[in-house]
Every structure is written in C-alpha cells, then in structure tokens.
Amino acid sequence: MSQLRIATFNLLHGQPLAPDGAPRPYPADAGAPLAEAVAALDVDVLALQEVDRHQARSGGTDQAAVAAAAMGAGDWRFAAALHGRPAPVAGWVPEPSGPNGLRVYGPGEVGDGAPPSYGTALLTRLPVRHWRARRFAPAPFGLPLRVAGRRGLTPVPDEPRAALAAVLEGGRGPFTVVAAHLSFVPGWNMAQLAGIRRWIADLPQPYLVLGDFNLIGAVPRTVLGGATALERTAPRARVRELRAARRVRPALAEPRRRRVREPRARLQGWYDLARTPTYPSHRPAVQFDHVLAVGVPRAAVGPAAAPRAVVSDHRPLVVRVSL
Numbered sequence: 001m002s003q004l005r006i007a008t009f010n011l012l013h014g015q016p017l018a019p020d021g022a023p024r025p026y027p028a029d030a031g032a033p034l035a036e037a038v039a040a041l042d043v044d045v046l047a048l049q050e051v052d053r054h055q056a057r058s059g060g061t062d063q064a065a066v067a068a069a070a071m072g073a074g075d076w077r078f079a080a081a082l083h084g085r086p087a088p089v090a091g092w093v094p095e096p097s098g099p100n101g102l103r104v105y106g107p108g109e110v111g112d113g114a115p116p117s118y119g120t121a122l123l124t125r126l127p128v129r130h131w132r133a134r135r136f137a138p139a140p141f142g143l144p145l146r147v148a149g150r151r152g153l154t155p156v157p158d159e160p161r162a163a164l165a166a167v168l169e170g171g172r173g174p175f176t177v178v179a180a181h182l183s184f185v186p187g188w189n190m191a192q193l194a195g196i197r198r199w200i201a202d203l204p205q206p207y208l209v210l211g212d213f214n215l216i217g218a219v220p221r222t223v224l225g226g227a228t229a230l231e232r233t234a235p236r237a238r239v240r241e242l243r244a245a246r247r248v249r250p251a252l253a254e255p256r257r258r259r260v261r262e263p264r265a266r267l268q269g270w271y272d273l274a275r276t277p278t279y280p281s282h283r284p285a286v287q288f289d290h291v292l293a294v295g296v297p298r299a300a301v302g303p304a305a306a307p308r309a310v311v312s313d314h315r316p317l318v319v320r321v322s323l
Contacts, residue, residue: 002171003302004323008047008179008210008289009309009316011038011115013058013118016311021282029067030059031193031250037309038070041316045168046071047210048121050312053078053105055116057086064121073123077128078105079133079162080117091142091157092118101134120211122164122179129174130167134199135160136192139185158183162194163211164277165200170323175295177205180211190223191215197227206295206323208273212288212314220290224270227295258277270294274304278315281308296321 014034016024027033038046048067052058064078083098098115105114138160144153151152163180180196182189193213200207213220273291277284284306302320309316 002323004045004170004321005041005043005318006177006208006210006291007041007043007316007318008046008049008212008291008322009041009291010049010181010212010312010314011063012314013052013055014051014063014311015058015313016062017280017281021280021313026059026256030153031061031063033311034063035066035070037084037311037316038067040139040307040309041071041318043071043318044125045177045210046073046121046123047164047177048123048274049179049181049212051119051121053080053117053119054114055085055118062110064105065107067121068107068123071123072125074125075128076106076121076123077131077133077164077166077170078121079103079135079161079164080105081119081135081160083115083117085116086118091159102133104131104133104164118300120179120181122166122177124166124168124177127169128166129169132165132199132204133162135162136195137185139183139188141185141250143184145184154173156184158185159187163196163199165203167203172323174204175206175323178199178207178209178211180209180213182211182213182215184214190219193220193223194227197224206293207294208296208321209290211290213290214288215290216286216288221272221292222269224292224294228270250318262297273299273301273319273321274306274317276304276306276317278306278317280313281315282313284315287317289314291317291319293321296323 016033068076080103083095084092095115138158142157165178278289300322304319306315
C-alpha cells in the first residue's frame with residue numbers, strides 16, 4: 001500500500017485574510033497566496049471548492065491551474081457550476097457569452113480566454129483512469145448568512161453547485177475520489193449528497209468523498225449510509241432469481257474443494273476520516289469540511305490536521321490514508 005496525503009479546501013476564491021479573519025487585498029501576483037497555501041499542504045489528492053477562473057475579483061487567475069502547479073498535480077479538472085460575475089447581495093450575474101450549464105476545464109484549456117466562471121476542482125498526482133462531473137441546481141430560496149467582510153447576517157441566494165469524480169490508480173488498485181461543494185440550504189444539501197452516492201454507484205470502491213458539505217456532525221455519514229442501504233435493498237427481485245437458480249443447479253460429480261482465503265481487514269460503513277473544526281479559519285468552531293470513506297479499513301487511516309492557511313475563511317482538512 002502507498003501512503004497518500006488527501007485534502008479538501010474551500011478557497012473563498014483565494015481571498016487573503018488577516019489573522020483576525022478580515023479580508024486583505026490581493027497582491028500584484030493574485031495567485032501567489034493560493035500557490036503558497038497549496039504548496040504548504042504537500043498533498044497527493046486535493047479537492048477545492050469556491051474556485052475562481054478568470055474572475056476580476058481574484059485578478060483573473062485560473063485558480064485550479066495555479067493550485068495544480070503548486071502541488072505538482074499530473075492531472076486535474078475544474079467543473080464550472082456557472083459562468084458569470086459575482087454581484088453584491090444579488091448572487092451572480094450570468095455571462096451572456098458563457099456556456100449554459102456545466103462546463104469542465106482541464107490542463108488543455110489553460111489560457112483559453114474563456115469567460116469568467118466559478119466552481120469545484122479536483123487535482124491529483126496519481127494516474128487517472130476516468131473522470132466525470134455533474135451539476136446541481138440551486139435551491140429555490142436562500143438564507144441569511146455571515147459573509148466575510150460584512151457585519152451581521154446577509155441574505156444570500158443559493159447558487160448552482162458542481163461535483164467531480166475521478167477513478168485513481170492506487171498501490172492496491174483503483175479507488176474513487178469525489179470533490180463536492182453542497183448547498184447551504186438544509187435538506188437540499190442532504191439530497192445532493194445522497195445523489196452523489198447514487199451517481200458513483202458504478203465506480204470502483206473504496207470511495208472517498210471530500211468537500212464542503214455545509215453539514216455538521218454525523219449528518220454526512222448518515223446520509224451516505226442511508227443512500228447505500230437503499231441501493232442494497234433495491235435489486236431484491238434479482239437476488240431471488242439468483243437464489244432460485246442455485247437451488248435447481250445439478251449436484252457436482254465430485255465434492256467441491258474448499259478455498260482457503262487470506263483474512264481481510266474488517267471494513268466498516270461510511271465514516272469520517274477526520275473530525276476537527278475547520279470554520280472560521282481564524283477561530284475554528286464547526287466542521288463543514290469533510291473527508292468521508294467506505295471500503296477503507298480504519299487501520300489504514302493516519303493522522304489528520306486542519307492547518308491555518310494564508311487564504312480563505314475555511315481551513316484545509318488534510319488526512320493521511322494507505323491505499
């Protein structure tokens with residue numbers, strides 16, 4: 001097995017922050033703080049949320065490309081949940097010339113001059129067998145939230161969200177990693193998380209689902225576990241057919257030899273690989289950012305950390321896993 005460092009990080013569009021959490025201006029090289037933060041993590045797989053591409057507010061930087069270069073990622077994808085520009089309080093102003101719906105960018109599109117966009121990214125140093133992406137529609141209503149640089153609560157409309165999945169080549173074979181950013185609207189985000197579980201059902205386990213879920217405590221693993229249970233109970237008719245076929249199978253001419261199997265590490269259901277506050281970055285009190293897994297023995301999980309970074313109101317969540 002190989003030791004991997006895996007992380008999720010909500011970037012807040014690479015916004016530099018002071019020690020007290022107040023926004024700082026971007027430097028002349030707008031991507032430099034982000035590159036510094038990502039390089040310090042030294043991870044093999046990185047899920048990013050609230051990623052800007054060609055946005056004026058972040059200096060026109062292609063943030064997924066900057067982060068990929070900083071960590072030495074051999075492959076990566078950026079899923080644009082929307083094309084447009086942020087507007088104070090109103091959410092987003094769509095880009096008239098931009099693509100409608102989901103658009104995925106990778107190393108081949110760097111410097112393509114595409115319109116400004118915003119979404120989720122997944123970066124990796126490992127070989128990739130397969131990529132896929134999906135987009136979630138926003139909830140029909142928003143919520144009053146605390147916004148960096150503003151006092152009190154600000155009414156914020158929901159926005160489209162994006163998720164990326166990659167089948168990676170590990171030391172013991174393929175495994176699936178998902179990067180996701182879910183709605184802040186209660187219930188809506190739970191439905192999105194359950195949808196992710198169904199969406200990757202045909203991809204190889206183990207599964208690692210990373211991201212900012214806007215959910216706390218045991219809720220994310222409970223949602224994923226419930227989605228898995230529903231999948232297992234769905235094909236009951238097929239199970240009955242297989243059992244009936246076994247009953248009518250003719251007896252073997254000679255006794256069947258018993259196969260000796262090597263003992264395997266006991267696997268558990270969905271669980272958190274790290275439990276530590278990640279938000280707000282200057283004084284963490286709650287964990288919105290998660291690394292969840294199934295098919296990974298608990299003995300294969302190493303230490304986790306949420307180090308302070310020079311950007312974002314979230315702390316990155318880093319965990320070591322043997323895969």
